[in-house]
Amino acid sequence: MEAALSTGPAAHASPRMEQVTYDDRIVRWFVYATMVWGAVGMLVGLIIALQIAWWPANVHEVLTFGRLRPLHTNAVIFAFAGNAIFAAIYYSSQRLLKTRMFSDILSQAHFWGWQGIIVSAAITLPLGYSQSKEYAELEWPIDIAIAVVWVVFAINFFGAIARRREKHLYVAIWFYIATIITVAVLHIFNSLVIPAGVLKSYSVYAGVQDALVQWWYGHNAVAFFLTTPFLGLMYYFPPKAANRPVFSYKLSIIHFGSLVFIYIWAGPHHLHYTALPEWASTLGMVFSVMLWMPSWGGMLNGLLTLRGAWGKLRDDAVLKFFVVGITFYGMSTFEGPMLSVKSVNALSHYTDWTIAHVHSGALGWNGFMTFGMVYWLVPKLWKTEMWSKKLANAHFWLGTIGIIVYVMAMYSAGVAQGLMWRAFDETGRLAYPDFVETVAELIPMYWVRVVGGTLYLAGTLLGVLNLVMSVVKSKAKLSDETVSVTAREVVMGGAEAIPLPRGGVKYDDVLNKVHAQSHGNIHRMLEGWGGVFTVLVLVGILVGSIAEIVPMILVKSNIPTIASVQPYTPLELEGRDLYIREGCNNCHSQMIRPMRHEVERYGEYGKPGEYVYEHPFLWGSKRTGPDLAREGVGKLRKSHTWHVRHFENPRAVNEKSIMPAYGWLLERDLDMSHTQQKLRAMITLGVPYTEAQVESAVSDAEKQSASIAAEIEAEGGPAGLANKEVVAMIAYLQRLGVDLDREMKLGAEASAQSEVAP
């Protein structure tokens, strides 16, 4: 700053000062929201953990696992972690930029808009309004609201950068910039849909492409919603709590650059051994392994920042949370690259190992960094001591033990199930041919998970109590902090400091001005200019995204079409939408990997051409129940009546099943008021339905439904099911795998004929 003064001819003798009042009220609001939604989201998590251990906990249609699981993930990611990062960003950015946020109205619009989105998610998801894509389940009107609120947030944040009184953008700010830019790009491109009703839409992508875009989004939501903003938090709050600067600022620069650039490539590791092309899969794996290095660089930087403050660890709950939080960051960023290696993934994918991995990250890293920040902020924001330090320590220990119990149970469950799926006996047959046997084995582990989750939630509730009591006991009048800082035009070396000569601007003058602004140092100019820096970040993440996704879009016409793959009938399409409404894809995959044990258990492995009309794709990521991709063919095909009985009471046909009963499917009439609209939306997406098919959609569906209902009655099943929801669901399930099977039988006949022919 002093250098800036001396370079300008109109330098002041002593820097002019300005008063800045920070907006702390908005930070307090976000802190409240963080703790309240945290408790709610974790409670929903506990309920769904219980539902897996003990199926009768699925007490009502809107409270089944399939509907609550998206609510849990959305609540803990976007409500708990989301409000936490907004609290962190609003508190630290104002201080690092030495300015109030750009606009109080925007701050409030951001806060209330975000809470409104959370409430609408809490209403629509249990009611079954879902796009089915993980962590992006919310329907299109809510997606638009998210985009609008995010833009409000971005204007508020970049406006503050533009008005700052500090030339340097501290590394935490870089991480926040990367977060805001990338989340916007991810959200927009993954949410592109064609609406087919007020709360119904179909993804514009199909099958392989949809899967790739979804996991580009899903993985980078972890990166840019659960990692980069928390790293910004890590570079600000732990140094404040330990009263020491970051261990190595240079390392933080390398950490930032390499993390942002590498992360964006790693998404395809979620799709190993699927119908995704191998090059994309390998690319995802290689970049995931590379990601280990910057992640650990960051972890060591965080931990070493706290060196010399270890003595405080004994009784300071804030530092305890930070140390364990950063340690869990290290553990889960080692585990992530390991799981992305194809041979490890072959065992771990679809099992609870993934669940263990995400919870060591979410509970350990996101949860503990949030709690550390909140315990540090309470005395500052409410001008009071923490109500009970003992309670804060109890929270820490309950949380830590809870995480360990949780992840140990899920590691055991995941590895055990993965090994059971692939086990063959000495005669060369599957050792556990009945899928449910591999589930029944895990029930004790699921109960242990319930215990771990209860401990963690209990800790969180202690935290809520501690916050509430601290606020209640605080006698201080709440106020916004006012500080005196060097005036903006002095700090930023504006026009006042370096006036341009009258009578035309000369080339040399412009050069001098640029030189003065950059202090003769080009990188400082880049980092000093928030806009330029933001564009560079955008380019960085787009390079990775384009290299991954463009080839997929280019090869659309090259995806081998399978002649027998036809669009669904109107009734099957309605059945598929019921499958999405009930969240079946949360427990059942539809993607058989090319491995001997999978083909043996389920049938022919998945081909890219099978999924060309799948808007959205329904491959799933976890098998709590068996894969359903070949449910309608071969040895897996069951009678219609079997399905009716199974939906009415899964235990009636499969004693050990943990699936909820879906009795309402047998009672409720299928709503076909949007069937034509749905077909038209599909036509827009390139699915080859004809106008005649659209016209006769409802009568066709009724005809097919009546025929299936008649078969059920003939088989000795219940009568009068025509036009009930269950029939549409059965029509869909009986269609799964049929098209490919037909193609393969034709192929087999053709080759048999060519062998006979001379």
Place this chain on the structure above:
Amino acid sequence: MMRDVMQNAGLEIFAEVGLLIFFGVFLALMVRALMMRRGEVEEVSQLPLQEPEPQHGEVR
């Protein structure tokens, strides 16, 4: 099958170019970080710790 399609489409270049861009950016970043002056590093890393003390509370 899919592999054949991808090879015929000649799109491996995307992965290769991407990798080159990454290494270019990474090298530039390393050079830039290692060439930072010590005084500047000190100044920036002290930013969170050198916040001005609040003067007075403004009641809201």
